[in-house]
Amino acid sequence: MATNVATSDGGERKALDSVVIRFAGDSGDGMQLTGTQFTQSTALMGNDLATFPDFPAEIRAPAGTTFGVSAFQINFASYDIQTPGDDPDVLVAMNPAALKVHLKDVPKGGTVILNTDAFSDRNIARAGYEENPLEDGTLDNYIVIAIEINKLTNAAVEDCDVTSKEATRCKNFWALGLMCWMYNRDRQPTVDWVNQRFAKLPNIAAANIAALNAGHAYGETVELPSGAEAYVVPRADVQPGTYRAVTGTEAVAWGLVAGARKANLNLFLGSYPITPASALLHTLTNLKHYGVTTFQAEDEIAAVCSAIGAAYTGALGVTSSSGPGIALKTEAIGLALVTELPLVVVNVQRGGPSTGLPTKTEQSDLFQAVYGRNADTPLPVVASRTAGDCFETAIEAVRIATKYMTPVILLTDGFLANSAEPWEIPDADAIPDFPVEFRTDPEGFHPYLRDETTLARNWAVPGTPGLMHRIGGIEKDYDSGHISYDSDNHHRMTKVRAAKIDGIANDIPEQDVAIGDTTGKLAVLGWGSTFGAVNQAVGRCVKEGLSVSHIHLRHIHPFPLNLGELLSGFDKVMVPEMNNGQLVHLIRDKFLVDAESITQITGQPFKVSTLEREIRSRVEG
């Protein structure tokens, strides 16, 4: 698969289809930044890519410890890829702790780039090594590029007006420079970014750029150990269009803004800081000029309540959090449900229960989304599958919330929120409008008058003359909207609330099959961010002629109308989830199919190889 190609710099490079690089270092070493910059260059060079930032919960864990290691993995290729890659081909380890944590993932024969200056006796001991791993044979089966990165960085920035501490801090840019050389990445986007970021500190900007260039020059001039060479990864053959790199957080924010515009409403976000959802608050507060008001509330409860209060006055109410915060919002979500106000609840799921693994990803809030409230409280649940898909699902959540006058739960997760992918930017004008019509006619009005088709109640907002009315958490009379303790009425209202949500199934697309036939031996049924891994695993098997198909849900409540029938066309149904088995129960409950659960609760996304193995064991032989 590797051929040598001549490059514009006159050298010869080996062509690769795909590479997985993992940058790892201390949380203070700037690995996320290095990864992000490498991603930008890679995106601009036309490769397909997927990333996986993996950082510790501690902001600045003690230097040199294994629990303070922060990593960023990127998979880029000349073809269509969907996951950040299973195992890294190249590990850049900025200290012994990073080596200790990540070497086990590098297959034998892989490349390890090390900053030897960080391998002091103290750091080696801190990382938990008894001997120096550079000398005791630990690295025997790898291609090792050991470099005194601190020293070389310090020399490179000598002429810049920086302290020695500031000089050493540029070492991540030195490493980035070397990787840019090794994989033929353009440095200019990083230079531009540095100049912009440090516009007020020109000496720091100059030092970072000097380090970047020095790392690049090092690659050009120094002879690398055998096995290590310069590569080129040709651009991917992607659909023509305009692209950008996007994270799930950005895509949710833009999707909510787009949805609000399509509904012709202002957007009000009530939120409270929580990992990994806070970035959504940060992103939306910078979109004020698009009619967005953000409110950092005193707690999770006030966050959702403020959004409900805003919705009551005619805004699109949005609240965002992660599992533990959603738990606190539960009672208020019930209020929005019973008062039938439009509200989008974004849950950026993380490892749980309780505080759990706040910076790691998980899909374990599905039960919470579908069932997690007191009383009979059905709600629409929509799940995003990729960073780019977050844009579409956010718009869909807004559409359902406003059309059906209901809270909608939008499930993303920490992996989607933080990981980046190239995204073909859609034409926003081509997305249909769904403008809200407020009730203004007093004739025959009461607050619980329903649309015959959608069963949504009419929305009359304070300030409208002649439509003064009272709503609240106490059960209301079906025919007048007044308080009612009547038992038959409560039965009827409970039924109509459920029928309204069930009816949404008529207004969503039928379930499609992502890869494979519509019938066969095995259906792999997924939801959320496992999409990439499942799709790639099933894709490989289908290519070999195995009878397996990938079905991926966007609408989890209600399910698409044809889902039961579709699943019945397969001998077996396998449900991989990053939880202890949740969707599998919904499926078994709803369709009485003998679905099998594949679980992984490690805080890490599925590996393609893991899923492939599971599939093969069910359809081969």
Place this chain on the structure above:
Amino acid sequence: MNVETPVEALKPNDYASDQEVRWCPGCGDYAIIKGVHRTLAEMQIPLEKLVFFSGIGCAARFPYYMASYGFHTIHGRAPALATGAKLANPDLDIWIVMGDGDALSIGGNHTMHAIRRNVDLNMLLFNNEIYGLTKGQYSPTSQLGTRSPSTPQGSVDAPLTPLSVALGAGGRFVARTFDTNQKHMPGVLKAAHAHKGASFVEIIQNCIVYNDGVFDGWTDKKVVSDNSITVEHGKPLIFGAEDNKGIARSDDGFGIQVVTIGESGVTEADILVHDEKNKILAMMLADMKQPDFPVALGVLYNNPATAYDASVHEQLAAVKENTPAGTLNEMLRKGRTWTVSEGA
């Protein structure tokens, strides 16, 4: 149920909904709602602009008995909902009705933050020092030793003083009145309404079923003159059936004391003059309790600052002026993009 906004002047009754009021006969809430109807009519607030939020408790049924917009929410959270509503539509005239358990126990956090942010809300705390709706448990304002179903031997935890809490949270408008004090209530409510920002009004309310008479020691007609003081900005702090008692600086100069004019050489010149912008004085007045002091009524503190919602909208307007909203396509294409052309 929907009352059309009449062209002619609104009468107190026009603010009442057609729903049957279901408080216990003799409950102080009846007097309060009457006072509110009257005050709103005196101010001629258009019904469609008016929104009443409430949490949970006896008092929280209030919105259902109003002909305005109303939202009966969940326990303790009314200030949070009202904050969102005010931010989303600053033109609305928003009132919150809260109980003592509602505002100071389960919803203490929201009460504190609505006050500290200074959201333009009229916050009415109906303080009856008991949980009525759940059948009589002691509340965070119940006096020490209150016997209740949950404290059969008497409560042992110290009560909060609502106005001290409000002042401590940075409240810019703090006032007190009581249910049957119908002459006094409209003035306080009007001042609260005129104040732009969070206006916190404690309305002492008798729960005839579970805590009857706890305030009689100073609200009863026979003792009210001697055991309460109605403060007015710029007027000396004089009270008593014979108008001969007053609040003066304490001998050590750091506090206040009750004095009698004409006794021990005290003259009217020794009596403090109420200054509604003096926070230290307001804190001392708020904390005055029986039997050593008269209970202070009226506007204890009124020192406006910019309301939160006004500041938020100022920021929004400034951003919109500097960065005019583009199209959605512009939003999506801001930053680094690249184009893949046909056949690339």
